[in-house]
Amino acid sequence: MLLSQGAINFLDRCIWPRVLTQSERERSIDEIVEIEYKSGDYVCRKDEIASSWIGVVSGFLRVQDSTKDGNSIMFTGVAGGGWIGEGSLLKMEHRRYEIIATRNARILHLPRSMFLWLLDNNILFNHFIINHLNERLSQFIAMVKYDRLRSPVARVARGISSLFHPLLYPNSDPVLHLSQEELGWMVGVSRQRVNSALGELQDQGLIQFGYSTISIIDFKGLEKIE
């Protein structure tokens, strides 16, 4: 499929294509399907069998579970730069959650067959995926830890710095385009608490935030917040 310039730039920043041989890389990129979603669109529905590995060029995805009565619980969010869904591809099973675009989003789908083929044939790709899974696991453990600490400022700090994880989010841009509401969904605090936490972090000189944007000033300092 013909990819947009944004998607090509995005793939250039990603780590995994670099570990492929040239022909594997060309095949993979050739099989990638680029789709634009509008705010509120489903990227994946619950109970369907995962058919692709999902890359976020731009936008924000909510990963959530929904009950029959329409309530939903946010698990996590994926911002531009990240890939998600490898877990569901590995286990041949129905997805237990759904993925929704919270605003207009540009998404890449690498088909399951290609993903599994790379896994079977390229040991370096295997290493990358193990690493990727391991990093995500660390993030979830950290999430539980900060949940116990129950300090909203630490959780917000954690949420922001996780979006700058070099392996999970290979972005070059030090400015995040993320609303306070989306950040709140990610770390499990309310919009107004995110707002005041951002204020505190800004006062400490760790970040700067503006309309729908957050810039990192001191990444190391952010990670130290407890």
Add this chain to the structure above:
DNA sequence: TCATTAAGCGTTG
């Protein structure tokens, strides 16, 4: 009592 939140609403970029 005090902190936090959802909901509503006027303002702003």
Add this chain to the structure above:
DNA sequence: CAACGCTTAATGA
């Protein structure tokens, strides 16, 4: 028009 910031009433530790 979506995101922000503020107010208010409800909630719960």
